[in-house]
Amino acid sequence: MASPGESGIGWIGAGRMGAELVRRLCAAGYDVAVYNRTRGKAEALVEHGAHVVDQPVDLAGRDIVFTMVAASADLEEVTSGEGGLFTHPDAAPKVLIDSSTVSEEASAAVRVAARKRGSELLAAPVSGNPKVVASGKLTLAVSGPRPVFDEVEPVLRALGRGVTYVGEDEVARLVKIAHNVFLGVVIQSLAEITVLAEKGGVSRAAFLDFVNDSVMGSTFSRYKSPALVNLDFTPTFTMPLLRKDFDLGLAAARTLEAPMPLASATAQLVAEAIGAGHTDEDFATLLLEQARRSGITLEAENAAVDDGLTPDE
Incomplete structure (x- = not known):
């Protein structure tokens, strides 16, 4: 559970997608602290209201922590590796929401590690790219304990237009x-x-x-x-x-x-x-x-084409 006096949202992984999602959470009024391996990418979010921390473990006192990293090994590293989220001696987030695309095996291993620290994991992979996020059209599939999903659903809905609970454990993967x-x-x-x-x-x-x-x-x-x-x-x-x-x-x-x-x-x-x-x-x-x-060489047509991703009002 969160340490006394600390709350809000933590975010691990501020690449193109992660950064855009952090901006949406900040715009929705949430207190967000961010860790990214390349610190400069996290610091670019300060102007949007985010705070920057030095290690994933510095987010252990947050109520909810999101992870959005590149691969299964990265998820295991930022949660249980040196300076990882679950290495704080006295604190752990109430809920870890992972939006990475990782294997079911890696997800299950992190779920076990989370529960050992009194945390619950929701697998919440997303569909979209940064422009889809900015337009408000991101969708998420979420799995894990239904009561935990019900509790954090308002936060998830701040990220995009569609949030679908698909079942228990790792089925969202x-x-x-x-x-x-x-x-x-x-x-x-x-x-x-x-x-x-x-x-x-x-x-x-x-x-x-x-x-x-x-x-x-x-x-x-x-x-x-x-x-x-x-x-x-x-x-x-x-x-x-x-x-x-x-x-x-x-x-x-x-x-x-x-x-x-x-x-x-x-x-x-x-x-x-x-x-x-x-x-x-x-x-x-x-x-x-x-x-x-097919035996042809294509050339750019330089035409005006609507991509259908006009941001929501």
Whole structure:
């Protein structure tokens, strides 16, 4: 439980996504203290009302602590490693909310570590990117003890438009992995049909405008359209991160004996794109690989394309 006199929210991990979410919590009036391995990224949030701490353990007195780190090993390190959140001799947060994309095994291990300190873990992976967060359209899948979810739900709802309780323990991890596998399959399919249309003489801008206004259009197809039309692959989610999620999804499929032939094929295409050097750009660069296989070279169309992510009023 929190130490006497301390409360509020702690946040570990102020990368592009984490920083945007911290800004939303500050704007909603919450007292937020932030730790990030690269301190400068955390200090950039001071102007928004956040405080900066030197180690994760400095957040042990907070009521709620969020973690948003890159991988399973990072989550274990910031919670139980040297200077970790659960290494304070007298204090631990009431609730740890982890919004990283990590394995179910790592999540379960952190849940055990949390309970040893009298804390509860909610797994709360998110769907979106920094611009989605800024527009107020982020969604979260949450699992863990239902009474704990009910208690912190108002805080979660400050982060975006959709918060879905999906069950006990680690099932939110599977929901997020399934979501990201779908993300990869959809962008590959979108790349294939867009290249097909262009090779037949239709501009990408016109084709995607039609798709987005049809019943097949989606928030995702619309907000990826500017990248596909204008070949702006500023990263929101890189190919190596997508490959990691495919690896996790296909491992779950093997464990649960659920065949995933489309996902398996897409995973190979993602690996091929990484082998071709697409490691630091957005995963929408699958479009370029599809064009190469189709024998055409794409050029930016320099068209004005609405991404559908106008911020909420």
